[in-house]
Amino acid sequence: MISRLGFIVFISQLLFACSSPPEKVALPAQPVKPAKKVTLNIKAVGDMMLGTNFPFNHLADDDGKSLLAQVSPILQDADITFGNLEGSLLAKGEPRKECKDPRRCYLFRSPPHYAHYFKQAGFDVLSLANNHAQDFGEEGARESMRHLDGVGVRHTGQEGDIASWIVKDLRVAVIAYAPFIGSHDFLDTNKAQQQVRQLAAAHDVVIVSMHAGGEGLDAVHVPFTEEFFYGENRGDVAAFSRAVIDAGADLVIGHGPHVPRGVELYRDRLIAYSLGNFCTYYGISVAKTKGLAPILDVTIDEQGRFLTGEIISTRQIRPGGPVPDKANTAAKLMKRLSETDFPGSLLSISAEGKLLRKQTLAQ
Numbered sequence: 001m002i003s004r005l006g007f008i009v010f011i012s013q014l015l016f017a018c019s020s021p022p023e024k025v026a027l028p029a030q031p032v033k034p035a036k037k038v039t040l041n042i043k044a045v046g047d048m049m050l051g052t053n054f055p056f057n058h059l060a061d062d063d064g065k066s067l068l069a070q071v072s073p074i075l076q077d078a079d080i081t082f083g084n085l086e087g088s089l090l091a092k093g094e095p096r097k098e099c100k101d102p103r104r105c106y107l108f109r110s111p112p113h114y115a116h117y118f119k120q121a122g123f124d125v126l127s128l129a130n131n132h133a134q135d136f137g138e139e140g141a142r143e144s145m146r147h148l149d150g151v152g153v154r155h156t157g158q159e160g161d162i163a164s165w166i167v168k169d170l171r172v173a174v175i176a177y178a179p180f181i182g183s184h185d186f187l188d189t190n191k192a193q194q195q196v197r198q199l200a201a202a203h204d205v206v207i208v209s210m211h212a213g214g215e216g217l218d219a220v221h222v223p224f225t226e227e228f229f230y231g232e233n234r235g236d237v238a239a240f241s242r243a244v245i246d247a248g249a250d251l252v253i254g255h256g257p258h259v260p261r262g263v264e265l266y267r268d269r270l271i272a273y274s275l276g277n278f279c280t281y282y283g284i285s286v287a288k289t290k291g292l293a294p295i296l297d298v299t300i301d302e303q304g305r306f307l308t309g310e311i312i313s314t315r316q317i318r319p320g321g322p323v324p325d326k327a328n329t330a331a332k333l334m335k336r337l338s339e340t341d342f343p344g345s346l347l348s349i350s351a352e353g354k355l356l357r358k359q360t361l362a363q
Helices: 004-015 072-076 114-121 137-151 189-202 237-246 329-341 358-362
Strands: 039-049 080-085 125-127 154-156 163-167 170-178 205-211 227-229 232-235 251-255 263-266 269-272 277-280 295-301 306-312 314-316 322-324 347-349 354-357
Touching: 039 072, 039 251, 072 114, 080 114, 080 170, 080 205, 114 137, 137 154, 154 163, 154 170, 170 189, 189 205, 189 237, 205 237, 237 251, 237 263, 237 269, 251 295, 263 329, 263 347, 269 295, 269 306, 277 314, 306 329, 314 329, 329 347, 354 358
Parallel strands: 039 080, 039 277, 080 125, 125 154, 170 205, 205 251, 251 269
Antiparallel strands: 039 295, 163 170, 227 232, 263 269, 295 306, 306 354, 314 322, 347 354
């Protein structure tokens, strides 16, 4: 039986290894799955950018303190709460990308103390695997991680950065992928499978995040092929998601298209193909379906198998942040998309957003 110290050393080696992990790693010589039955409740949202002060001041009048206020009670009520952080938490610095038109500058730099807002809202782990994580270069990404560390919010996504911790006696790993510089490589499925297999061998639950796919109002459907946006390969989200579940992932959380997409039950594991935008204060459009801000609420067992879930509908109302939507607009859209894109799915979605196995309903 491996000692607690030995396990900690193993995890440290796994997390801080070089960006290309070795073919084999030393794994704990002990059972991974706990003997007792445990359930894990996970809440997840899509893209977040609480305001930028580059190149001009586009911060909320109250400095963003209230942007997440109306959804915080929902987010705080979970064992794990996840979201995708766009841009850098950086006090100052010059962007890595060129900004040709300051009026249409999609380079996001948020004040470092905004890390506290994510902590207060209930977030446990954030993805930094996206096309804005390195708007201000590697320094911006490093500073984002440092400021999140400072408030106790875990992070994953930059190459070699994996979140790993204990939740309700379960060892949980979260790894985020994207087809962008500095991120765990979404386009290298073989390497992703290798990483997930290693994590699954040392953890009870493995959660995979992906920032991928096309963008815009016409990107609501999963195309089951590679997607391109302005000539950039954004990958095949269905092939990737199923491949990492084949390798041992227990939940796949998608974001990046800026609109919601459908959900699928694959090998008893849930895939949410896009949770759209969640809290994006200016700089990112919230017109029409871009303004829908679903919260995925899913419960899994100690083996990582899907038990129950819900799509909680909220939407962004500017100049504020997301607010609960009694009309269940996001849930209704995701129900329709799921039924269209995955007609043979074993997942049932109600008009209110409840997620159940169809076999469960038949019993």
